[in-house]
Amino acid sequence: MQKKYVLGVMTLSACIILTQVMPAFAGIIGHSSASYKAAQTESIAQTTDFTFLSTDMYTYQKMESDINLFKQKYEGVTSDSIGTTPDGRNIYRIVIGNKDASKKILVIGAIHAREYITASVVMRQVKEMLDKRAEGDKSLDAVCIQYVPMLNPDGVAISQSGMAGLNKEESKKKLQEIIDNWSEWGLKENQDKYNWFLNKWKNNLNGVDINHNFPTQGWNQRADSRKKPSNEYYKGASAGSESETQDLIKLVNNENFSAVLNYHTQGQIIYWSNQHASAEVLVMDKAMADIVAAHTGYRLVAPEADGSKFGTGFKDWLDWEKGIPSVTVEVGIGTSPVPEAQIDTIWQQNAGVLPDIVKYIIGK
Numbered sequence: 001m002q003k004k005y006v007l008g009v010m011t012l013s014a015c016i017i018l019t020q021v022m023p024a025f026a027g028i029i030g031h032s033s034a035s036y037k038a039a040q041t042e043s044i045a046q047t048t049d050f051t052f053l054s055t056d057m058y059t060y061q062k063m064e065s066d067i068n069l070f071k072q073k074y075e076g077v078t079s080d081s082i083g084t085t086p087d088g089r090n091i092y093r094i095v096i097g098n099k100d101a102s103k104k105i106l107v108i109g110a111i112h113a114r115e116y117i118t119a120s121v122v123m124r125q126v127k128e129m130l131d132k133r134a135e136g137d138k139s140l141d142a143v144c145i146q147y148v149p150m151l152n153p154d155g156v157a158i159s160q161s162g163m164a165g166l167n168k169e170e171s172k173k174k175l176q177e178i179i180d181n182w183s184e185w186g187l188k189e190n191q192d193k194y195n196w197f198l199n200k201w202k203n204n205l206n207g208v209d210i211n212h213n214f215p216t217q218g219w220n221q222r223a224d225s226r227k228k229p230s231n232e233y234y235k236g237a238s239a240g241s242e243s244e245t246q247d248l249i250k251l252v253n254n255e256n257f258s259a260v261l262n263y264h265t266q267g268q269i270i271y272w273s274n275q276h277a278s279a280e281v282l283v284m285d286k287a288m289a290d291i292v293a294a295h296t297g298y299r300l301v302a303p304e305a306d307g308s309k310f311g312t313g314f315k316d317w318l319d320w321e322k323g324i325p326s327v328t329v330e331v332g333i334g335t336s337p338v339p340e341a342q343i344d345t346i347w348q349q350n351a352g353v354l355p356d357i358v359k360y361i362i363g364k
Helices: 033-045 060-073 117-134 153-165 169-181 191-199 243-254 279-296 314-322 340-350 353-362
Strands: 078-084 090-097 104-108 144-148 259-265 269-271 326-331
Touching: 060 078, 060 090, 060 117, 060 153, 078 243, 090 117, 090 243, 104 117, 104 243, 104 353, 117 144, 117 259, 117 326, 117 340, 117 353, 144 243, 153 169, 153 191, 243 314, 259 279, 259 314, 259 353, 269 279, 279 326, 279 340, 279 353, 314 326, 326 340
Parallel strands: 104 144, 104 259, 259 326
Antiparallel strands: 078 090, 090 144, 269 326
16 A cells, blocks of 8 residues: 655645656655664664665665675675765765776766666676676776765655655755745645655755756756756756765766766666767767667667757766766666666666676776
8 A cells, every 4th residue: 555755834736747656655655754764774784685686675774784795795895985965874885896907987876866776786786796706707806896876865765755764854844945845736735746746856855956967068058947946857056066966076086987887767778979079988988888788678879869969967077078988877667766676677687787898998
């Protein structure tokens, strides 16, 4: 049975098309914040295997537990935080391989909150590379792979468990202000619209789409359909305004990444091109996209449809401003949040992608 967010003091007009709240949504909404987190902590503490291997909803707390388990089960795994979110969460980075290698690869998940299933994909890729090393594969001797499975954990918490997912009272007030500012959409009067607004949360706690917030030369021309903090699309008050954007920019600027693999949902498509990228970058973009397509069967988006003219996404910034080859892979079908029941199929498609990209980057 679907449980609901507790309707607060708020008010999507009748013209909004409502979508069904995803199954993952049930079983969380309706719990108090304290009781939910206590039960979750107890459950995680008792696990002896990785929770990302299940078909349960993958939360920030489960990711923390799995990161610790990686370090217990495998040698040479380190982790740290590239920054702290406004609601007090770490943006975790996992590092494996040869930290002195000249070749470095970055893998990113959950830039968009409601696309949190991608965090499970990225965590499975960590395990895949470590298992291959245990089986005798030497690729990690020649490359350093850095993973940021969940760049937007505050937004993920909102999409998964609404107001109760936030830690700080000031964070809850900020979220309430955003809800109130869209009261003309009928959020006060209609519980389903309220549930929809939070379950479909794509942005960060500030109501900014991180993947529209990168400081490219096209930022000023980038259209903004929301124009104020919202659950999706709003590009922010200025380019690079958000702490998550700044943290990722700092990471890239501090590291000499040879390539970036960026996971989103949904549609089973691959964004590879950028009309502002150099010929050298485009050659590598296409080669990596072909590797992804060979494993997954996903379709490559045509260059004329890649949206890069005034692009302000992470890939746009990498290709256009930094000259770093990258591909964006959209996993899953339907609408986001993609149901957890799809994770095993998504993994069957994407298993082998990263090992082959590694081989391409190191020239094997």
